[in-house]
Amino acid sequence: MAVLNMRRFSTAFQRVFGKPTHHGKPQPLAGPLAWGALLVAGLAACGTQGDATVLPDRWPRSGLSGYRFVDADVPYALGRFGWDLDEPTVVVPVMPSATLADARMQVWGQMSPRLSPEKTVLFRAGLSAQKPNAEAEPDEVLTPTQPWEGAGLHSPSVLALRDDGSRQLLVYQGQQGDVGAAVVTADGIDKRDAPLISATTLRAGTAGNIGRVSAVRDEDRVYLFYTLGERELRVAETEYATLVRAADLGRKETGELDVRISPPLLYVSAVGVPPGESKAVPAERIGHVAARRLLTPVGRVRWDVALRAQAGRDTVLVAASAYAEGRTKASIGPASAFLPVEAALIKTSEGTVGAPSLATVAGRSLLFFGLRSVGSQVAVATLPQ
């Protein structure tokens, strides 16, 4: 027969907590150890009140889709009365700030008087990463002065010549798609007289028109991404030192930069509009490319291009991406092919989307893009946390 010694348990309990009196009330607790035991139990019991904190997902994302306006009521970063703004390019300091609150960035772009859309000039504005939807008014910084530039300038890209940002190389396009350069310092902007690369070179023997050029440095090389004939993505590749020397030689230098043009890296038909949806159809046009090079957390290089795709009346912003792996000396461009992401960078019904630009500032992923409703301004979106 099983005998569980409950009497022994009862005795031990009474030793610690005191025997009940014949009135049924317990005597005072016997000994400080019992008080200690009660204290431990009490503290533990108080801790069991619970904590219903909702855990946010603080897992970093690659930033290739799913952007939302920083503030749906105040979606614009930049605007100027009577002007249309587009083609933003974000310049993040080479030595980034430690915190989001301190982080500042430059946004370059193009703007034109609403009544003279062909007379585009380049603008520049400073923004805070913490509150990028400041609706700031940009400054006009560069106007066309050379014959090759035509009536307007567009597609600014900025490469840092010094780590502190005090000297920058501005790459831009004239009206016909030729690419020019200028050196930007605190004293002003020193523009090269002749184009660096002609539109004819970029066409690579075709008759297609040249889309927005986006210049990105990759160590000793510079890649200029652009769309050709609104049907394919190409890259013009040159050496960084050669580019800097050509820009530095001054305004009298007339020779064209030696570049190599890649084969198509992305075809228009590979992009679905709207991306990833069952009713998606192949895009009819792609353009307004903005490229970026980033180092993933494991230390490998990934290239992203953000672009605008159109099919029928639908216009969307979409990204395409590639790893810089398996390249040889004979290869042209940072990758052999870009794969389009099957989700839009942003879904919006606020207006027609223009040219995009991606940036990560102090750990915050930002998407700037032109957004046209009555006029065109630069909107800003971020990845939801």
Added chain:
Amino acid sequence: MSAWAWLLTLCGALLGATSARANPVDAFGLGARATALGSAYSAVADDTAAAYYNPAGLARSTDLRVDLGYQLARPVLNVSGQPQDLMDSRGLIFGVLLPGRLLGLRFAFGVTLFLPDQQATRIRVLSFDRPRLQLFENRPQRMFFAANLAIHIYRGLYLGGGLTFMSRSKGVVYLRGRVALSDPEQSALESSVDVNLLAIRYPQVGLLFEATKDLSFSLVYRHKFLLELEQGFNIRGDIGDEGQEPLVKGARFEQVAYSVDLFQPWQIVAGAAARFSSVLVSFDLTYSRWSEQPPPAARITLNVDIGRFNDLVKLVPSRPYPDPGFFDTLMPAVGVEWRALSNALSGRLALDLRGGYRFEPSPVPEQDGESSFGDSDRHIVSLGLGVELSRLGQVLKKPLAIDVFGAFTHLPLRRFKKLDPRSLVGDFTVGGQVWQVGGQMRWRF
């Protein structure tokens, strides 16, 4: 009931139990002494922590025991350098061990509870592609309650086993009535809710052999645990406006979501402990069958019947998720306890210093596809102190043990690469630390 009937009932319960085990005790240990010894405790256990480490150890004790303590573990993990908001695992430890005799054999019954401060169980089911720290989210957030019986079979040979209890939920929301077409607010639906918290039991059994008074061997089996949730809704009614002939009579829409919230693999532990004068050395080797980990995501089934309009509705079946491909793991642990002081203060005080190390390899494979389950190997170093107070008067005639411990887990930085550059999560790294502290009092009567 006869003793054999009790035994048969126990065996039946063990065999009939549903699969189970997922708890913070696996992750962070149970009790101050055991954790300080690096959880190399299966051949050492003789207190209420035996309920987890080796139920056979319960029968070693001839004393009635009451253990009470508190322990806390704080994970400080980074994903790609970004600190993650993970919850502490902290709570009260309580255990009672009652010795007795059965057919002339010594036996003991023990119950042990780990009651977390925050959640008795944490249920958080994410979509398959959502990134997560798989072993640090739900796993450390649950109650642990085990009841075990152990018998001293023969000369230094002990056998023990028992059940750990958990519950799962199964619920359906019912809606009955009429759904108005032209004005949904005119719908007349009655609702009822049927939710059950169903008991889950899962077994553990252990064997302990004292080869000599200074040398012990152990073998423990812990069964696996799968906490499935089943929740859904069921709508039946007519579709049409009030006062008119319904467009559809007896329409039906049912949804059931099955999801796996917690999983812990079955485990086999082999251990040994040897005492060399004032030094006790213990060793455990644990095999964990992680390869049975199911996809941690919800499966949803939908059924709809709206009569002549059925052709207009196409329901996409819930897609099958790929096998997460976890690896089985082999986890070594070693502990050392040194009796630094014995019979101090005229035999009233004894002092033990403890240390331990455990290596827990990550069962998570490379995450180069759709899933992003972050994890890394764990190196756990622990230190502890035990004070034994004797001759405390009439209140406690047997020594009172007071134990404290601290442990540090290092997760070296692990790099995960995605094959597809378009991955929305992208490459990521996981690394960090876990800090643990705790204290416990153990009474013997």
